[in-house]
Amino acid sequence: MMTAESEHAAANFEPLRPKLMRVAYRMLGSVADAEDMVQEAFIRWMRTDRTEVREPEAFLRRTVMRLCLDQLKSARHQRETYIGPWLPDPVVEDDEAEDVTLPLMLALERLSPLQRAAFLLHDVFGLGFEEVAAAIQRDPAACRQLAARARAQVREARPRFQVExxxxxxxxxxxxxxxxxxxxxxxxxxxxxxxxxxxxxxxxxxxxxxxxxxxxxxxxxxxxxxxxxxxxxxxxxxxxxxxxxxxxxxxxxxxxxxxxxxxxxxxxxxxxxxxxxxxxxxxxx
Structure with a gap:
């Protein structure tokens, strides 16, 4: 049975779930895997000493990103043995995605996990390199290099033609x-x-x-x-x-x-x- 404090913690988590799903899905290209990573982050959130957490959203984003980096190690092996072309799970919406389209997600597949993380956190989600560094456990200078290399590789995948x-x-x-x-x-x-x-x-x-x-x-x-x-x-x-x-x-x-x-x-x-x-x-x- 949940205590009042646990119920409060769970209630604080739920508004952040869609944002965390966006991070996880764009890292992994799999809806089911992204849901698993976010749910694992929720479990860890409920177990952690939340009095020590000053910024819950930043803490949870770091947690999800680290879980995704671990998951990518096994996902890479699975894709090496995948039959035929691999495409990310389809997400269907009424309007265009504002940040990451399918061609860009395919370009992200060619990056190392750390490059992908640095690029997404900085270039897509707009985080400063200090926070990127905290999320992927590298120093800010290394994160700048990772993002720059990723940017150079995915530049061609950015939409060149906007369609109404x-x-x-x-x-x-x-x-x-x-x-x-x-x-x-x-x-x-x-x-x-x-x-x-x-x-x-x-x-x-x-x-x-x-x-x-x-x-x-x-x-x-x-x-x-x-x-x-x-x-x-x-x-x-x-x-x-x-x-x-x-x-x-x-x-x-x-x-x-x-x-x-x-x-x-x-x-x-x-x-x-x-x-x-x-x-x-x-x-x-």
Whole structure:
């Protein structure tokens, strides 16, 4: 049974949970793992001597970040043996993400865990290097170097072309209609010459094990997809922003959800990201 003091501590934690989830998810790319890290931070918060904690939010952010750094060690090994392209768990919202889009999350995957932590805490969440240093247990000068190296590597993943919200959603709806009906002329008119398509099935649902690169390869892939869908069908669940990109959620013939996110450059689709792994879409049900 919780004491009044414990109930007060739990009540103080809950408003911080969404912020901590943002940190954990952007570090790990997995909703379930992020939830586990935040829940472990909650357990540690309840066990700690809170009279010694001057800034609960900073204390909890440090706790979550250290848990994520430990988690990344095992996650890296899992991704080395992952079947096909790895994409982060899809987060579907009505508006664009204000900080980290899917291409940037993929770029973060190429960083070391410490570089990723320094970049996210400083460049994305706006913390000073003193607090970054406290969170990842390095001195401020080292954190500056980590963030600078990370910044140089992910610079190209920052959105270079901003798409107006309604235009992006309209393009997502048009892509859904063309890809499901097999209107390849309409589909082709939406794609850039160097478009790519990435599908994450995780070995648990059918998906291409290599990205399709270039206009011809993507068109051929979607010709096959359209032929299959003419027989099996696909139902649009909602249109929105998937990891900050225009996209949609569908219910496929096998009863599983699927997300599609579209990276847009100069009004055309430059990359298509499809998540089919049932473990990664379970939280959307």
């Amino acid at each position: 919200k309604q235009r992006g959603l309209a393009l997502a709806e048009a892509f859904y209609a063309a890809s499901r009906s097999g209107d390849m002329t309409a589909l082709g008119a939406m794609l850039t010459a160097d478009v790519s398509a990435h599908a994450d099935g995780g070995g648990k649902r059918p998906a291409a094990t290599e990205p399709a690169l270039g206009f011809d390869a993507v068109m051929q892939q979607y010709e096959r997809v359209a032929a299959w869908l003419r027989v099996n069908g696909s139902t649009l669940v909602r249109v929105g922003f998937v990891n900050g990109l225009p996209g949609f959620v569908t219910l496929e013939a096998d009863g599983e959800l699927q997300t599609t996110a579209l990276e847009i450059e100069d009004g055309k689709i430059a990359a298509i990201y499809v998540v089919r792994n049932p473990d990664k879409v379970r939280h959307l049900h």
